[in-house]
Structures are given as structure tokens and as C-alpha cells.
Amino acid sequence: MDKLDTAGIQPHTQRIERFLVTTMTFDCVRIQLLEYCINIQHKEKGDENMIRIEILFDRQSTKNLKSGTLQALQNEIEQRLKPHYPEIWLRIDQGSAPSVSVTGARNDKDKERILSLLEEIWQDDSWLPAA
Incomplete structure (x- = not known):
């Protein structure tokens, strides 16, 4: 051949x-x-450099969230990650079990950086919608 x-x-x-x-x-x-x-x-x-992030919450967890929380989370993630990773596909939704998945990173170091940024966003409550 x-x-x-x-x-x-x-x-x-x-x-x-x-x-x-x-x-x-x-x-x-x-x-x-x-x-x-x-x-x-x-x-x-054209998506060979696209980072794909999927964040799933179980149905019970989303019942306790304020209205607009998932949209606010999506906006905050896009705002914080786009300067570093312009090509992002992001899905935040309900699932049968909670999970976070990051694929498409160039290497393990990039993936760890993205996961670290996601953790920072989650711990910083300034993006949460007002009651």
C-alpha cells in the first residue's frame, strides 16, 4: 500500500x-x-482546536438553584475562558448524574488549566443571579 x-x-x-x-x-x-x-x-x-465542555447537574440539584443560574454560569464560563480558548463548545444541562467533561484540549496541562478555571468560577459566587 x-x-x-x-x-x-x-x-x-x-x-x-x-x-x-x-x-x-x-x-x-x-x-x-x-x-x-x-x-x-x-x-x-474546522473544530480541531475546539474545546468541548459539558457540565451536567442532576435533576435534584437544579430544583434548588435560583432561576437563571445555569445561564449565568454559562455566561461566566464563556467570558472567562474565551480569551484563552476562543473556540469553545459549551453545554450546561440536566442529566441523570452530575458530571463535568472537558475534551479537545491540546494536552493534559491545558485540560487541567480549564478544570482549574471551572473550579475557580464555581467557587466565586459573584456571577450568581440576585434573588
Whole structure:
């Protein structure tokens, strides 16, 4: 199998070349091509640098929140994170269990920084709506 042409791909996405090593088994080749296609689709969508944050509250917790709290939280997160991470997809909603998920960070250090900023926001009550 010939190496796929990745010349038109931006340098930061050329990491996919490591997946394109010629292998002897059909399954490995198929997996490599699938990973290549996923990376290309990611590039085409333009969201390869997008941070995705999902914060879910359980239904019981949201019953006790003041009206407008979730919207205020979303506004505060966007205001504080956008200067550092301009591409953010943020979802704050109800779920069956509380959770916080951060994906799309470039590395573990970035992810820890984002989680730390989220914790600071949560502990700072200045963004909470007035009664």
C-alpha cells in the first residue's frame, strides 16, 4: 500500500502520518485508513482546536438553584475562558448524574488549566443571579 498524500494538510494535523505505516494485515490497514478519515473530517469541520465542555447537574440539584443560574454560569464560563480558548463548545444541562467533561484540549496541562478555571468560577459566587 502506498503512503497517502498528506501534503495539503496543515502541519499540526500531519501527525496522522504515524498511522499510515504499511502493515501486513488487512485489519491494521483498515484501522489506519479509518483514523486518517476521522482526522480529515475533523479538519474539514474546522473544530480541531475546539474545546468541548459539558457540565451536567442532576435533576435534584437544579430544583434548588435560583432561576437563571445555569445561564449565568454559562455566561461566566464563556467570558472567562474565551480569551484563552476562543473556540469553545459549551453545554450546561440536566442529566441523570452530575458530571463535568472537558475534551479537545491540546494536552493534559491545558485540560487541567480549564478544570482549574471551572473550579475557580464555581467557587466565586459573584456571577450568581440576585434573588
